[in-house]
Amino acid sequence: xxxxxxxxxxxxxxxxxxxxxxxxxxxxxxxxxxxxxxxxxxxxxxxxxxxxxxxxxxxxxxxxxxxxxxxxxxxxxxxxxxxxxxxxxxxxxxxxxxxxxxxxxxxxxxxxxxxxxxxxxxxxxxxxxxxxxxxxxxxxxxxxxxxxxxxxxxxxxxxxxxxxxxxxxxxxxxxxxxxxxxxxxxxxxxxxxxxxxxxxxxxxxxxxxxxxxxxxxxxxxxxxxxxxxxxxxxxxxxxxxxxxxxxxxxxxxxxxxxxxxxxxxxxxxxxxxxxxxxxxxxxxxxxxxxxxxxxxxxxxxxxxxxxxxxxxxxx
Amino acid sequence: xxxxxxxxxxxxxxxxxxxxxxxxxxxxxxxxxxxxxxxxxxxxxxxxxxxxxxxxxxxxxxxxxxxxxxxxxxxxxxxxxxxxxxxxxxxxxxxxxxxxxxxxxxxxxxxxxxxxxxxxxxxxxxxxxxxxxxxxxxxxxxxxxxxxxxxxxxxxxxxxxxxxxxxxxxxxxxxxxxxxxxxxxxxxxxxxxxxxxxxxxxxxxxxxxxxxxxxxxxxxxxxxxxxxxxxxxxxxxxxxxxxxxxxxxxxxxxxxxxxxxxxxxxxxxxxxxxxxxxxxxxxxxxxxxxxxxxxxxxxxxxxxxxxxxxxxxxxxxxxxxxxxxxxxxxxxxxxxxxxxxxxxxxxxxxxxxxxxxxxxxxxxxxxxxxxxxxxxxxxxxxxxxxxxxxxxxxxxxxxxxxxxxxxxxxxxxxxxxxxxxxxxxxxxxxxxxxxxxxxxxxxxxxxxxxxxxxxxxxxxxxxxxxxxxxxxxxxxxxxxxxxxxxxxxxxx
Numbered sequence: 154x155x156x157x158x159x160x161x162x163x164x165x166x167x168x169x170x171x172x173x174x175x176x177x178x179x180x181x182x183x184x185x186x187x188x189x190x191x192x193x194x195x196x197x198x199x200x201x202x203x204x205x206x207x208x209x210x211x212x213x214x215x216x217x218x219x220x221x222x223x224x225x226x227x228x229x230x231x232x233x234x235x236x237x238x239x240x241x242x243x244x245x246x247x248x249x250x251x252x253x254x255x256x257x258x259x260x261x262x263x264x265x266x267x268x269x270x271x272x273x274x275x276x277x278x279x280x281x282x283x284x285x286x287x288x289x290x291x292x293x294x295x296x297x298x299x300x301x302x303x304x305x306x307x308x309x310x311x312x313x314x315x316x317x318x319x320x321x322x323x324x325x326x327x328x329x330x331x332x333x334x335x336x337x338x339x340x341x342x343x344x345x346x347x348x349x350x351x352x353x354x355x356x357x358x359x360x361x362x363x364x365x366x367x368x369x370x371x372x373x374x375x376x377x378x379x380x381x382x383x384x385x386x387x388x389x390x391x392x393x394x395x396x397x398x399x400x401x402x403x404x405x406x407x408x409x410x411x412x413x414x415x416x417x418x419x420x421x422x423x424x425x426x427x428x429x430x431x432x433x434x435x436x437x438x439x440x441x442x443x444x445x446x447x448x449x450x451x452x453x454x455x456x457x458x459x460x461x462x463x464x465x466x467x468x
Numbered sequence: 469x470x471x472x473x474x475x476x477x478x479x480x481x482x483x484x485x486x487x488x489x490x491x492x493x494x495x496x497x498x499x500x501x502x503x504x505x506x507x508x509x510x511x512x513x514x515x516x517x518x519x520x521x522x523x524x525x526x527x528x529x530x531x532x533x534x535x536x537x538x539x540x541x542x543x544x545x546x547x548x549x550x551x552x553x554x555x556x557x558x559x560x561x562x563x564x565x566x567x568x569x570x571x572x573x574x575x576x577x578x579x580x581x582x583x584x585x586x587x588x589x590x591x592x593x594x595x596x597x598x599x600x601x602x603x604x605x606x607x608x609x610x611x612x613x614x615x616x617x618x619x620x621x622x623x624x625x626x627x628x629x630x631x632x633x634x635x636x637x638x639x640x641x642x643x644x645x646x647x648x649x650x651x652x653x654x655x656x657x658x659x660x661x662x663x664x665x666x667x668x669x670x671x672x673x674x675x676x677x678x679x680x681x682x683x684x685x686x687x688x689x690x691x692x693x694x695x696x697x698x699x700x701x702x703x704x705x706x707x708x709x710x711x712x713x714x715x716x717x718x719x720x721x722x723x724x725x726x727x728x729x730x731x732x733x734x735x736x737x738x739x740x741x742x743x744x745x746x747x748x749x750x751x752x753x754x755x756x757x758x759x760x761x762x763x764x765x766x767x768x769x770x771x772x773x774x775x776x777x778x779x780x781x782x783x784x785x786x787x788x789x790x791x792x793x794x795x796x797x798x799x800x801x802x803x804x805x806x807x808x809x810x811x812x813x814x815x816x817x818x819x820x821x822x823x824x825x826x827x828x829x830x831x832x833x834x835x836x837x838x839x840x841x842x843x844x845x846x847x848x849x850x851x852x853x854x855x856x857x858x859x860x861x862x863x864x865x866x867x868x869x870x871x872x873x874x875x876x877x878x879x880x881x882x883x884x885x886x887x888x889x890x891x892x893x894x895x896x897x898x899x900x901x902x903x904x905x906x907x908x909x910x911x912x913x914x915x916x917x918x919x920x921x922x923x924x925x926x927x928x929x930x931x932x933x934x935x936x937x938x939x940x941x942x943x944x945x946x947x948x949x950x951x952x953x954x955x956x957x958x959x960x
Contacts, residue, residue: 183848184848184849184852184853185846185848185849185851185852186848186851186852186856187848189851189852189855189856190847190848190851191505191512191513191514191591192512192513192589192591193512193513193514193591194513194851194855194867194869195513195591195592195593195594195869196513196589196591196592196593197593200588200589200593203587203589204589207589235505235506236505236506236658237506237642237643238643238658243658246657246658246659247658247659298689302689302690302693305690305693305697306693309693309697309699310693310696310697313697316697316699317690317693317694317696317697317699318685318690318693318694318699319660319661319683319694319699320657320660322657322660412686412687412690413687413689413690414690415660415683415684415685415686415687415690415694416660417657417658417659417660417684418659421659421686422659425503425659428818428846428847428848429505429848430848
């Protein structure tokens with residue numbers, strides 16, 4: 154187990170290093186000058202040059218790369234060109250929105266998907282299965298910005314239960330903050346739940362065809378026990394894989410939903426930084442996300458071992 | 469007797485509560501599409517900076533009013549020497565910055581010298597180019613000497629880039645702006661909203677609002693439900709395509725005004741075959757402005773025939789110069805030896821007027837034999853490739869700076885247009901302060917640009933504002949980027 158962990162750790166570090174090079178190189182060749190962008194169309198070329206020097210953009214590329222990576226190693230993520238505040242402060246503010254949002258959405262998606270998947274698998278081919286999988290198909294197909302707008306019109310404009318968008322900050326009280334995350338979490342969770350339900354169903358169906366399920370049934374265990382204790386646990390591995398991927402997506406890939414609800418999340422920070430060529434913000438945030446994805450994958454891998462004892466002894 | 473008194477007290481109380489319940493609101497939430505990168509108007513070009521701070525947080529010697537007029541601001545009056553070179557400003561006294569520092573002539577000198585300094589990063593440094601020296605006469609008087617008379621000097625001093633800052637807070641204005649205006653900065657939740665509150669000791673006319681929040685709503689589709697739910701009460705810059713959803717709702721007012729944004733089909737004048745006058749004129753004849761305005765701007769916006777806003781006092785109507793005439797366009801192309809047409813590229817920045825307008829223009833030019841390849845670009849890419857490197861054939865952009873016809877005389881500007889006669893007119897304009905003469909020179913400048921068909925002049929970008937019908941005092945027009953809240957109030 155220790156050897157396994159060490160190996161995984163080494164792979165993770167190599168991935169981070171490689172990612173840092175790719176991220177830096179991609180932004181390096183991206184056309185666009187942050188200094189010109191800030192000063193606009195009326196500024197002279199001299200002024201732009203002056204600002205470039207101030208921003209340190211005129212230093213040699215290798216030096217800038219090493220400076221940046223060196224900073225990352227000492228947990229210094231640099232200062233935003235546009236906001237001129239430390240990147241880490243920006244990330245912390247945004248995570249206060251994105252992390253709870255991702256967790257709520259993930260919880261909602263799991264709470265909906267697992268029972269639906271179980272229900273469908275146990276009624277395979279019958280009406281209940283057809284209806285719930287049809288609904289899941291719809292959930293995958295409906296564009297989520299449209300679904301989000303419908304939610305806003307029903308719950309914010311018509312019923313006036315929640316705000317139409319925005320985030321008042323945790324300082325405004327936990328309930329106020331949660332209320333503004335509710336609709337976006339639902340909008341994010343439903344398509345995810347639809348995917349998860351389909352994966353759960355097919356994984357379960359595969360397991361339900363196994364010999365040991367027949368044996369368990371033959372020795373007289375109730376169907377419910379077989380389904381929950383024997384089948385679900387064995388079907389968890391693909392489900393966990395998808396959950397891991399979904400969490401990584403929910404953390405930063407939710408730009409469309411963040412825009413519709415004008416939430417100050419991590420996705421919008423990255424998007425805005427790209428359009429404004431706030432390179433240091435893009436680079437550092439992408440690296441943090443890479444690290445987060447690696448960490449999530451590690452956790453998912455370890456959780457395989459928890460649900461499947463055979464994996465524990467094999468390593 | 470006692471009962472009577474109790475009843476009376478109760479009645480008084482009831483009336484008092486009822487009145488206070490009907491007292492006008494003093495808070496306002498305004499939706500803005502783009503978040504400002506920072507809040508220092510003297511150190512960045514983004515219009516969003518001014519849309520939060522202009523006239524609210526920061527003030528200049530003069531200011532621009534809702535109809536583009538020059539008004540006194542921190543300077544209560546001024547005198548101009550006979551040779552038009554020396555401006556003596558009399559300043560208001562008893563003015564304080566929001567951090568408690570006193571405002572005086574020293575701050576004016578500091579601000580102007582800072583803006584025109586060698587290492588200045590003021591995005592509109594050219595506004596200060598004529599200034600030769602700034603002298604403090606006494607704490608309430610400042611004397612500005614120009615190198616040459618400049619007709620637009622008082623107007624220039626009214627731009628957001630020319631506001632007066634305090635030496636104590638100049639370096640931290642980006643994060644925590646400190647000005648002399650009627651509202652002071654309260655807080656900024658990055659990515660979400662900026663809050664201003666009424667300043668306690670304001671020198672000028674008191675404002676009505678106690679608290680204003682600017683909330684960033686990047687998605688036009690989200691603006692409508694935000695209005696309908698009452699979360700946000702005003703969008704001074706609303707997406708024209710979404711107007712249909714609110715215009716029949718009596719709870720809201722839709723106000724269409726003018727901006728200083730000339731939306732043009734920019735042409736690279738040095739790139740063959742666009743170096744030929746006939747080709748550029750052919751393009752002008754091929755354009756159907758009405759169809760472009762309908763398609764790219766929901767039918768809102770006035771056609772233009774040269775680089776001047778129809779709302780501007782120097783405007784000359786040249787829209788009849790090139791009527792939509794496909795046959796004429798084809799004939800001109802034939803004269804230029806291009807009767808079989810040609811291919812070119814059209815680079816489009818991400819704004820919706822450019823992306824929508826580009827499709828329409830491409831189809832209109834196809835009718836005369838010009839086949840355009842549309843290349844969508846990001847804004848940063850546009851500035852880099854088109855604006856700085858001039859690597860383009862055609863592009864669409866709105867030039868939003870007020871009174872900016874002089875850009876056509878700038879050396880190395882991205883139009884690649886160089887006409888000595890035009891440059892002379894602009895040079896004369898700069899040193900002329902006689903109004904009648906200025907008017908004539910501006911008319912000449914507009915006519916030359918139209919005759920040369922330097923670019924395809926399309927339409928004036930409209931300012932479409934939507935706000936709560938009970939809200940009063942927001943600007944109808946946008947002569948400069950601003951959301952001036954000094955006169956905004958809720959009606960009963």
